[in-house]
Every structure is written in structure tokens, then in C-alpha cells.
Amino acid sequence: MDQPLAPDLVVYDLDETLTRRATFTPFLLHAARTVAPWRLPFLPIWVMAMIGHKVGLWQRTALKTFGMRLMAGRRGPAELAQVAESFAVSRGFLPRAQRAVAEDLAAGRRVIVATAAFAFYARPIAMRLGIHEVVGTHWDGEGIPGGNCYGPVKLARVQAWLADEGLAREGLRVRVVSDSRADAPLLDWADEGWFVNPSARRVAEIERRGWRVVDFRR
Template structure:
């Protein structure tokens, strides 16, 4: 069995998705909350200097920019958001070439992302993925924390167990633009790092990962 797992932000999509979603979502459900965007930007600075965790930051963003909106409404907004983001700024053409390759080979396709499930699900559906592992939102908290780093790997392993898949009997490709996904990249049979940065390319090759430029799909020489 062949399984192909893709990160979402800046791997499939051309830019990050969360902050744009906060602005998009607020404009749909509570436009007056757009005035809190400077507060959100300051909160991101606080995270960068280590004042709190990613999980705490994302919860703060949701509560500040969207309030107590019903999760069902978030899924509706998420559908509109995914459609708009796929249209513009669009997707990474190089990564989409890999996805076409995996689809043609009959691979089972998964998105594994730190993005929230209520909009990541719409990206997955529109792009033809059959499985999704993402950060959960129950309306007020993030059960299990941010789907990031080791947590992402643990949740993918949980999916394997739920599906009854024998890891030793399948080949796994994992594609990501983030070194935070090192646990997943090292665990996969075919780790692919997506970057156009020479410095990141050198660092990824030093870890034995294949490197592609996700914008153009031009594979570099494997290290």
C-alpha cells in the first residue's frame, strides 16, 4: 500500500492559512471584530518571544477574532474560505505535480496539518484527499493541543491504528515545508521537503530528505 501525506500551509497552499482565516471569518460572522487585528498581531509577537504556546496563541486568536461562534457555522465559513483561497492566491504548482503523481499511483491521500479542522476539511475535500489529521476546535478549546511536531506524528499513528494499517506493509511519502515536521519526515519512507530557500535546502539535504521547490516542481539533487 502507498500512502501520501501532505502538510497544508505553504506546502499545498501558497501562503499560511490561519491569520487570513481569522480575518475572513470575522468579516463573515462579526465584522466589528476586525478592529482586533492589531491585538492579534501583537499576540503573534508575544508567541515569537516565548510568552506562551502555539496552542494558547491559536485559542486566543479564535476567541478574539471570532468569539463564541457555533462550530457548525465555522464549517460553513470554512467551505467559503477554502474555495476562495484555492482560487487566490492559489496552490503550489510543484506540490500539485507530486499530488497528481500520487493519485495516479493509487496512493491513499492524507492532509496532516496544524490548521484547524473546520476549514482544513474543505481544503481536503476540494483537493481530493480522503483523510485529514488537523487541529481540533470544540468551540472554546483545542482538545489535545496543536497538531504540530510530535503531536502530528502521534495523530497520524493513531489514524494508522484506527484504519488497521500495518506500517511495515506500506510505503509512506510525507511532504512538508516545515522543519517542525521533522518527526514525520524522519518517520516516512520518502521524506520530501518543500522549499525555494538555498539555506533550507542545504539543511534538509543534510538530514537525507529529498528537496523540491514547491512553486515550480523542480526537484533538486538528492543529498
């Protein structure tokens, strides 16, 4: 049997694909503790806002904007740079994810992180794994220009990154690695989709989509 072709470009999601846990609420708490401890009592308001999102009262972009303003104020990425660095140090990674990234980098593949997380704090997290290129959600201190880097928007941002880098999609073999069905547009666009850590009830669905099931927890 022929061996599958190795990818030239590998695109990793961040939250719960590389990291052990989601990052946004932990970042909000870390930012509040670091730059505005008086905001910590607002945490129950944030919890209620997340519940509101679950029942359809908030869109993701509006929710994230509210969370940043509530817990970190109107500070921009430059003002939050040191907060982002100290937050990155405390992030834990899934064991197999670390090995997969190391293998990709050692093989000379181009590796990027594409995430709905804010790029200003996702970048130092990614750099701890040796990944220097991040496509993420933008924060300007007031709002989220261009919207949340999520679902089809994430695919469009990755395609824009390819264009900016002068890379032709037709000349690349691409692998996308994610734990989220929201990344279906990106996984379908890839030559090789890896869906990591699915629940048992989702495995059949994932395999029907033609994606590979991978366990990054061991």
C-alpha cells in the same frame, strides 16, 4: 540503478506546502468579516499576540485559542462550516503541489493531509485537491482538545490515524511532504521525506537529514 519504490501512503502538510500562503490568520480575518465584522478592529491585538508568541510569551495552543476567541468568538465547527467552505474556495495552491497530488491520486495511493491548521477548515481546502482525509487540530468552540497538531503531536496523530484505519506501518511505504522543520519527527519516520521550497541556506542541512529537496513553486 534500481528505481525507488513508489509509496503506498503520502502525507502532505498544508500551509505553504500545498497552499501558497499560511492559512490561520487569513481564516481569522475571513471569519470575522463573515460572522462578526465588529471584531475586525481587534486585528492589531492579534498582531501583538503573534509578536508575543515569537518572543516566547505564548505557547502555540494558547495563541490559537486566543485568536479564535478574539476574531470568531466561541463558535464551534458546525457554526463555522459555511465560513470554512467559503474560505476554502479562496485558497490558492502551489502549481507543483497540485500536480504531485494529482499524480499520487491517479496512481492509487492513499493521500492524507496532516496539518496544524484546524481540521474543520483544512478539510474543505484539501477536498479541492481531491484529498478526503485530514488529520488536524481540533476546535470545539471553547478550546483545542488534545493540543496543537504540531511537531511530535502530528506524528502521534498520524500514527493514531493509521491504527484507526487498520493499517500496519510495517506494511506500508510512506512519503511525507512538508515545508517545515517542525515536521522533522514525521519526515524522519517516513520512508521518504520531501522537504519543499527550502531557502538556499537550509539545503545542505536538509540533505544531511536524508530528506529530498523539492520545489513546488513551479
